[in-house]
Each structure stands twice: as structure tokens, then as C-alpha cells.
Amino acid sequence: xxxxxxxxxxxxxxxxxxxxxxxxxxxxxxxxxxxxxxxxxxxxxxxxxxxxxxxxxxxxxxxxxxxxxxxxxxxxxxxxxxxxxxxxxxxxxxxxxxxxxxxxxxxxxxxxxxxxxxxxxxxxxxxxxxxxxxxxxxxxxxxxxxxxxxxxxxxxxxxxxxxxxxxxxxxxxxxxxxxxxxxxxxxxxxxxxxxx
Ligand code: HEM
Ligand code: HEM
Numbered sequence: 001x002x003x004x005x006x007x008x009x010x011x012x013x014x015x016x017x018x019x020x021x022x023x024x025x026x027x028x029x030x031x032x033x034x035x036x037x038x039x040x041x042x043x044x045x046x047x048x049x050x051x052x053x054x055x056x057x058x059x060x061x062x063x064x065x066x067x068x069x070x071x072x073x074x075x076x077x078x079x080x081x082x083x084x085x086x087x088x089x090x091x092x093x094x095x096x097x098x099x100x101x102x103x104x105x106x107x108x109x110x111x112x113x114x115x116x117x118x119x120x121x122x123x124x125x126x127x128x129x130x131x132x133x134x135x136x137x138x139x140x141x142x143x144x145x146x147x148x149x150x151x152x153x154x155x156x157x158x159x160x161x162x163x164x165x166x167x168x169x170x171x172x173x174x175x176x177x178x179x180x181x182x183x184x185x186x187x188x189x190x191x192x193x194x195x196x
Contacts, residue, residue, distance in 0.1 A: 014111050014189060018078060021070060022190055024063035029127055032056040032134075033165045042143045050143055058138060061131035067124065083112040084121045094118050106182050116175060123168045130165065133158035 014022075035056050038049025071080040085094050090113075097107035097115035107114055136154045141147055147155045176187050188195060 014186075015075075015078060017070060017074065019190060019192070021063060021067045023192070025060065025067060025127065026190070028056055028060035028063055029165075030169070032060040032130075033161070033169075036161065036165075042141065043146045045144050047143045054138060057130075057134045060127065061135055064124075064127050064131040068128065071124070080121070083117050085114070085118045090114075090117070106178055108184070111186070119168070119171055119175070123172060126161070126164045126168050130158065130161045 032053060035049060035053040039053035040049075041047045042050035070078065073079075076082065083090075085091055093109070093114040094117075097109070100107045101115075107116075109116060112120055133154050137147075137151065137158065140151050141155070146152075179185075180187055185195065
């Protein structure tokens with residue numbers, strides 16, 4: 001893959017499967033996150049928000065699993081090994097983007113490159129954590145009583161999402177908004193709208 005620092009390819013680089021999986025993450029991920037703030041009612045006999053959150057969370061977890069599968073075994077050009085910034089060249093792009101931001105300029109990159117790629121990889125990691133701890137609770141948590149022992153520990157680890165999810169979303173959405181304000185409307189592609 002071409003990794004020259006100044007690349008500014010179009011959003012057409014995002015393939016249909018990526019866009020479909022991203023749409024699922026967007027819809028179920030955001031809905032599960034919001035419903036999560038009510039899910040503390042799991043300890044009551046009536047636990048409406050826990051039930052809503054559980055099904056939305058399982059939906060999000062299914063999309064996370066599919067996204068991980070696609071990143072590990074999908075076409076070579078879209079695999080995590082092709083874009084997650086762990087090589088010196090890709091880390092250099094992240095640093096360049098940070099320098100760009102410090103001088104109040106927006107980095108212009110192909111999707112998943114530079115700082116955006118680093119943050120998107122962080123997002124996948126956060127949602128994987130939430131999906132894994134959530135799935136364990138789906139298997140072992142019995143609603144109607146306080147969680148104890150192992151399930152309590154898993155629940156505490158899951159609650160890190162209270163901060164991690166909004167942190168990821170705030171920066172991700174700020175980047176999308178700033179790009180749109182500067183005329184880069186690639187968000188349209190993520191909603192199956194044509195490019196402007
Ligand atoms: C309202 C919510 C969201 C909006 C509007 C949104 C928008 C976007 C846009 C415009 C891009 C393209 C950026 C680029 O070219 O690099 C993108 C990429 C990406 N976003 Fe989101 N996003 C949202 C929620 C999420 C969520 C919940 C996740 C969960 C992990 C996520 C993960 C990613 C990832 C990993 C990419 C890189 C493309 C891919 O491999 O899927 N986004 N997003
Ligand atoms: C990717 C999927 C999921 C996301 C993004 C997510 C996100 C969240 C968030 C943000 C909270 C609020 C934490 C807090 O207020 O401290 C929460 C709470 C909770 N989640 Fe999830 N969740 C997911 C999947 C699941 C699943 C599948 C279950 C299974 C039953 C589950 C069970 C719970 C419970 C029981 C709580 C309440 C914790 C408490 O406040 O005592 N979650 N979740």
C-alpha cells in the first residue's frame with residue numbers, strides 16, 4: 001500500500017463491506033452506549049433498560065465480531081496489518097498529523113491513515129472490550145440481584161466504557177465534523193449517501 005505522507009485519496013477507498021460493518025457499529029454501538037446508562041436496573045426484578053441494553057449490546061457485539069473477522073481475514077488491502085499504525089512509516093504519519101494540528105491545520109489523508117487510523121484502531125479496541133465483557137455478562141449475569149464475585153469483576157471492567165466510549169466518540173465525531181466543515185464530506189459515504 002502507498003504510504004506517502006501527503007496522500008489525499010478520495011473516500012472511495014472505503015469498500016462496501018467496511019461501510020456496511022461501520023453502519024452496524026454506528027447504529028448498535030451508539031444505541032447500546034446510550035441504553036447502558038440505564039442498565040444499572042439489572043439488580044431489580046423489573047429491569048427494562050437492562051433488557052433493552054442487553055439486546056442492543058449483543059447486536060453491537062455481533063458487528064464488532066464481524067469487523068474483527070474482516071480486519072483479520074478480509075481482503076489484504078483492508079486488513080489491520082495494512083493500516084494499523086505500528087510500523088515506523090505509519091507512526092511517522094501520526095506524528096506529522098499531530099504537528100499539523102498544533103499549527104491549526106487539518107491533516108488530509110486517505111481513510112484510516114495517520115492520526116485518524118490510530119484513533120479508529122483505538123475505537124475498535126474499546127468496542128471489542130465492551131463486547132467481550134458484555135458477552136460474559138450475557139452468559140453469567142442473572143438479573144434480579146446484585147452481581148457478585150467473577151460477574152461483579154466483569155461488570156466493573158465493563159463500566160470503564162462509561163468513559164472510554166464517549167472519549168472515542170467525541171474525538172472521532174469532532175474529526176468528522178471538522179473535515180466536513182473544511183469541505184471533506186466523506187461522512188456521506190458512511191450513511192450510504194453519494195459523495196458530494
Ligand atoms: C455517529 C457515529 C459515527 C460517525 C458519524 C462516524 C463517521 C465516520 C467517518 C466519516 C469515517 C471515515 C473516516 C476516515 O476516512 O478515516 C469513519 C471511520 C471509522 N469509524 Fe466511524 N463513525 C461513527 C461511529 C463509529 C463507531 C461507534 C465506531 C466503533 C468502533 C467507529 C469506528 C470507525 C472505524 C474503525 C473507522 C475506519 C473505517 C473502518 O475500518 O470501519 N465509528 N467513521
Ligand atoms: C459493544 C456492546 C456494549 C456496549 C458499547 C456497552 C456499553 C455500556 C455502557 C457505556 C454502560 C454504562 C456503564 C456505567 O454507567 O457505568 C454499560 C452498562 C452495563 N452493561 Fe453494557 N455494553 C455493551 C454490551 C453489553 C451486553 C451484551 C451486556 C449483557 C448483558 C451488557 C450489560 C451491562 C450491564 C449489566 C450494565 C450496568 C452496569 C451498572 O451500571 O451496574 N452490556 N454498558
